[in-house]
Amino acid sequence: xxxxxxxxxxxxxxxxxxxxxxxxxxxxxxxxxxxxxxxxxxxxxxxxxxxxxxxxxxxxxxxxxxxxxxxxxxxxxxxxxxxxxxxxxxxxxxxxxxxxxxxxxxxxxxxxxxxxxxxxxxxxxxxxxxxxxxxxxxxxxxxxxxxxxxxxxxxxxxxxxxxxxxxxxxxxxxxxxxxxxxxxxxxxxxxxxxxxxxxxxxxxxxxxxxxxxxxxxxxxxxxxxxxxxxxxxxxxxx
Amino acid sequence: xxxxxxxxxxxxxxxxxxxxxxxxxxxxxxxxxxxxxxxxxxxxxxxxxxxxxxxxxxxxxxxxxxxxxxxxxxxxxxxxxxxxxxxxxxxxxxxxxxxxxxxxxxxxxxxxxxxxxxxxxxxxxxxxxxxxxxxxxxxxxxxxxxxxxxxxxxxxxxxxxxxxxxxxxxxxxx
Numbered sequence: 001x002x003x004x005x006x007x008x009x010x011x012x013x014x015x016x017x018x019x020x021x022x023x024x025x026x027x028x029x030x031x032x033x034x035x036x037x038x039x040x041x042x043x044x045x046x047x048x049x050x051x052x053x054x055x056x057x058x059x060x061x062x063x064x065x066x067x068x069x070x071x072x073x074x075x076x077x078x079x080x081x082x083x084x085x086x087x088x089x090x091x092x093x094x095x096x097x098x099x100x101x102x103x104x105x106x107x108x109x110x111x112x113x114x115x116x117x118x119x120x121x122x123x124x125x126x127x128x129x130x131x132x133x134x135x136x137x138x139x140x141x142x143x144x145x146x147x148x149x150x151x152x153x154x155x156x157x158x159x160x161x162x163x164x165x166x167x168x169x170x171x172x173x174x175x176x177x178x179x180x181x182x183x184x185x186x187x188x189x190x191x192x193x194x195x196x197x198x199x200x201x202x203x204x205x206x207x208x209x210x211x212x213x214x215x216x217x218x219x220x221x222x223x224x225x226x227x228x229x230x231x232x233x234x235x236x237x238x
Numbered sequence: 239x240x241x242x243x244x245x246x247x248x249x250x251x252x253x254x255x256x257x258x259x260x261x262x263x264x265x266x267x268x269x270x271x272x273x274x275x276x277x278x279x280x281x282x283x284x285x286x287x288x289x290x291x292x293x294x295x296x297x298x299x300x301x302x303x304x305x306x307x308x309x310x311x312x313x314x315x316x317x318x319x320x321x322x323x324x325x326x327x328x329x330x331x332x333x334x335x336x337x338x339x340x341x342x343x344x345x346x347x348x349x350x351x352x353x354x355x356x357x358x359x360x361x362x363x364x365x366x367x368x369x370x371x372x373x374x375x376x377x378x379x380x381x382x383x384x385x386x387x388x389x390x391x392x393x394x395x396x397x398x399x400x401x402x403x404x405x406x407x408x409x410x411x412x
Contacts, residue, residue, distance in 0.1 A: 048401065211393040212386055215364035229354075 013072070014039040014203050015171055017228075020059055020069035022052075029055040031226035032069070037171075042194060042204040044214035047223035053207045054175055056223055060205060061094055061173045062086040074170070091120060095164030095202075097193070099176040102160055103148040109135065109155075110144035113162045120167065134162040138192055154185035161193055165200065172197060174206040178213055190216050240334075241273065242281050242290075246317045247341035249291060249309040256282060256307070266340055266410065282307055290316060321352060324359035327389055335392065339399055343407045353400050360389050360396070 013036035022030040029052045037043045037060075047053040058064040059071055062078050071078040073093070078086065096102070103112045110131050117127035135144050138158040148156055157177065164172055177193065178186030194216045197204045206217060214220045222229040241263075248254060248262050256278050264272045285291040290313030297304040309317070321342055325334050335356065342349035367382040367389075399406070 048397065211361065211364060211390045212368070215361060215368045215386070220361060 013037055014041075014074060015060055015078075015205070016072045017056065017060055017066075018070040018072070020056070020066040020071065022055055022059060022064060022066050028226055030059065030066070030069075033059075033223065033226060033228045035060075035221055035228050037203055037205060039170075039203055040198075040201050041219065042197060042206070042217040044217035044220040045205060045207045045223060046209065046211075046214055046220055049209070051223040052226040053223040055226075056228070057173055057175055057205055057207050061096070061171075062090055091116065092167060093170045095167065095169035095172045097157070097160050097164045097172065097174040097177045099179040103156060103163070105148050108145050108147055109140065109151065109159045112148065112159055113144075113166050116163060116167050130166055131162070134166050135159070137196065138162045152185075153181050154189060157181060157185075157189050158192065161189065161196075165196060165202070168200060169202060171203045171205065174204065176208055177206065178208070178210065183212075186210075186213070240320070240337075241277065242285060243317060243320050244337055244341065245278075245281055246285065246290060246309055246313050247321075247337075247345065249307055250314055250317055251344050253294075253306050253308040255304055259307070266344075267337055285313065288312075321347060322355070324356045327356075327360045327363035327392075328385075335396070335399075339403075339406070340410055343403065343410050346411075349403055349407075350400055353396050357393065357396055360393050364389050 016034075016036035018034050020030050020033045021028070031052075033052065033056050035043075035045075035056070045053045045056060055064060059066050059079075062071065062073075062081070066079055069079075073089070078089070081089065090096075103109075104115070107115070110128060113131035113134055114124075114127040117130060118124065122130070132144060135141060138161060140155060140158055140162070143151065143155060143159075148159065151159065157180075161177075164174075172193070174193065178189055181189060190213055193204070193206075196202070204217070206213065208214055244263060244267055245259055248259055254262070256275070259282075260273050260275060260278045263278075282291065282293070286293055286307075289310055291307045291309055294306040294308065297306065321338055325338075338352060339349050341347075342352055364386055367385045370382045371379050373379060373382075
């Protein structure tokens with residue numbers, strides 16, 4: 001594992017990107033994107049479709065490797081880690097919630113939530129006790145034995161949230177977590193996500209096109225044409 | 239929407255007669271509700287009284303009085319302040335935002351930056367309303383929801399308009 005200088009990390013941030021460039025074939029997705037997210041901060045990433053916001057999230061989470069630029073996590077260069085180290089980090093320090101279908105359909109809700117713990121060699125009994133506790137926190141008591149196909153969209157998304165949080169990640173990455181839900185259900189999921197993140201001190205990076213979701217965050221940034229734009233930094237002048 | 243400020247914007251573009259102001263106002267901002275001549279001249283009178291415009295000498299010609307009005311530094315400053323400051327985020331802002339964007343483009347002002355500033359103000363207000371929803375009173379929650387959904391609609395309009403600024407600029411610049 002590379003041991004980069006901590007002094008070069010974006011100041012005061014837990015996770016960040018610096019001048020990140022990422023293309024898919026000839027198509028540029030990020031063209032020098034920079035962002036810093038403080039520990040415990042809830043950051044909303046907004047922007048038009050195709051602007052690069054999901055690519056930025058995937059780079060921050062170590063799922064994509066940037067073509068150029070730097071990704072920092074907890075004072076270390078994430079983009080310089082080996083694939084094995086990044087996978088380990090994703091399993092232990094990061095949680096993920098996506099818009100659709102990340103649950104394993106053959107398994108029950110409790111199995112899905114316990115899965116990350118079992119993969120990290122937690123004893124079966126402990127894993128299922130923790131899974132049940134998280135299902136309780138997400139107001140899903142009594143639904144642990146249901147298969148994912150027997151859950152409503154909102155319930156399935158809360159199971160996904162429980163699975164993302166069960167490892168007590170330092171950073172939760174959420175990509176359009178309410179995108180497939182109606183307004184009221186989406187609001188419930190966001191309330192739970194933000195409430196639990198604040199209780200746990202989890203840093204959250206949430207990609208959304210919904211302003212009501214962004215309004216739950218501490219701060220929002222816009223991604224436009226592959227660059228990060230901080231609306232709060234705008235100066236109006238003639 | 240502020241008719242006086244809109245007229246100041248049209249006068250900053252170029253000094254105009256009253257009838258030209260009415261014509262341009264009706265073309266860009268009237269949308270089926272033409273500005274009465276009486277209101278045009280009454281507004282110009284008040285703007286002149288307050289030092290925001292000055293009227294030139296009466297020009298010869300048939301018909302109504304023909305004076306060309308010119309915006310003053312005071313008027314231009316007031317216009318700039320209005321354009322650059324976000325409107326208080328509240329429901330039904332569409333007309334104000336629409337007017338600001340069209341005028342900004344006509345005057346080659348940074349319309350995108352004005353929209354960005356408005357966006358920040360809207361999201362800040364939406365955060366306040368989201369916080370207000372923590373109330374146990376369901377009526378408070380419903381009131382906050384009403385504001386949130388309307389502000390969200392404004393934000394969608396802001397985003398779509400920002401994406402269309404280049405095309406819109408071509409349409410409104412002569």
